[in-house]
Amino acid sequence: MAPARVESLAMSGLAAIPAEYVRPLEERPTECVLKVKRVEDEGPQIPVVDVAGWDSADEEIKKEIRRQVAKASREWGVMQLLNHGISETLIERLQAAGKAFFDLPVEEKEKYANDHAAGKIAGYGSKLANNASGQLEWEDYYFHLLWPEQRRDMTTWPKHPQEYIEVTDAYGREIRKLVTKILGTLSSDLGVEEERMERVLGGENLEMQLKINYYPRCPQPELALGVEAHTDISALTFLLHNMVPGLQLFYEGKWVTAKCIPSALIVHIGDQVEILSNGKFTSGLHRGLVNKEKVRISWAVFCDPPKDALIGPMKEVVDEKNPPLFPAKTFKEHTDHKLFKKAQAQAEAQAAKKVEEST
Ligand SMILES: O=C(O)CCC(=O)C(=O)O
Numbered sequence: 001m002a003p004a005r006v007e008s009l010a011m012s013g014l015a016a017i018p019a020e021y022v023r024p025l026e027e028r029p030t031e032c033v034l035k036v037k038r039v040e041d042e043g044p045q046i047p048v049v050d051v052a053g054w055d056s057a058d059e060e061i062k063k064e065i066r067r068q069v070a071k072a073s074r075e076w077g078v079m080q081l082l083n084h085g086i087s088e089t090l091i092e093r094l095q096a097a098g099k100a101f102f103d104l105p106v107e108e109k110e111k112y113a114n115d116h117a118a119g120k121i122a123g124y125g126s127k128l129a130n131n132a133s134g135q136l137e138w139e140d141y142y143f144h145l146l147w148p149e150q151r152r153d154m155t156t157w158p159k160h161p162q163e164y165i166e167v168t169d170a171y172g173r174e175i176r177k178l179v180t181k182i183l184g185t186l187s188s189d190l191g192v193e194e195e196r197m198e199r200v201l202g203g204e205n206l207e208m209q210l211k212i213n214y215y216p217r218c219p220q221p222e223l224a225l226g227v228e229a230h231t232d233i234s235a236l237t238f239l240l241h242n243m244v245p246g247l248q249l250f251y252e253g254k255w256v257t258a259k260c261i262p263s264a265l266i267v268h269i270g271d272q273v274e275i276l277s278n279g280k281f282t283s284g285l286h287r288g289l290v291n292k293e294k295v296r297i298s299w300a301v302f303c304d305p306p307k308d309a310l311i312g313p314m315k316e317v318v319d320e321k322n323p324p325l326f327p328a329k330t331f332k333e334h335t336d337h338k339l340f341k342k343a344q345a346q347a348e349a350q351a352a353k354k355v356e357e358s359t
């Protein structure tokens with residue numbers, strides 16, 4: 001049976017969300033992200049790094065930018081990049097194309113529906129319950145491979161609007177260049193060759209997947225999550241959004257809401273970079289909230305090694321004082337292991353809830 005689209009649920013005008021979307025108490029958001037907070041209430045904020053001088057002829061300027069990128073990657077595992085080189089026009093066109101697709105009626109979007117059971121991962125989808133608890137997220141999405149070029153299947157990309165393919169392809173090329181820059185910066189910071197991490201992550205075979213997250217308005221945002229707390233399994237993730245707040249990072253025991261900064265590109269350190277660096281860089285825990293008034297859309301590009309790439313701590317970052325914190329696994333093993341662990345944790349939580357209810 002096809003899963004219910006969250007958009008259809010939201011449009012049906014229901015006042016209370018179905019039980020599968022209600023989060024256990026400890027996961028529920030404690031405040032609405034759309035409410036303006038007083039400045040004095042603000043604690044630590046996600047680092048903002050202006051990388052305008054990344055290619056500057058001035059070595060000092062370059063060094064300072066690299067230092068800030070590495071610091072944010074160590075301490076937060078996320079940063080907002082300013083002046084990253086991707087033009088505002090391209091970002092606007094990318095977002096307009098994604099929005100135009102989601103503006104189609106649900107029946108039209110269904111023509112692109114994915115089908116996990118049949119091995120069709122790309123396309124339009126909603127989260128499927130992967131365990132007995134049936135816990136769901138308040139979002140629909142569109143997912144497809146963006147890179148490498150020769151492995152893309154263009155039949156899985158939206159055909160509407162017409163310019164979707166052109167602008168999404170152009171954006172992917174820009175992101176691919178940034179991947180090299182960031183991995184180079186992080187490699188240098190660890191004292192290894194600049195090309196090292198990119199090479200281990202597959203070099204020319206490094207993959208990029210695009211996921212457009214579509215979070216409809218939610219009648220009970222205080223009970224739901226758009227995306228539950230997770231770290232990204234990728235090496236790096238690049239994120240844009242439509243200026244509606246919702247992304248939160250877990251930092252020093254608190255959820256910190258990402259500020260909406262026009263033209264900023266959010267970069268997450270994912271699990272693969274954390275592992276390669278033996279924990280020097282952090283794969284930050286994050287989640288997405290929803291709200292009553294506004295539809296939120298985000299564009300996530302996940303940069304992944306090929307499935308069979310073996311990823312473990314690089315030998316240069318491991319010694320007697322720094323033993324490996326992670327076993328080496330292929331990317332596929334990492335992915336399977338993480339999904340399995342998550343399903344297991346949710347099943348255990350569900351079993352505990354049942355025991356509680358029956359006593
Ligand atoms: O929508 C967001 O801001 C976050 C999405 C996210 O974390 C993901 O797709 O992995």
Ligand SMILES: [Fe+2]
Pocket residue numbers: 230231232237286
């Ligand atoms: Fe994420």
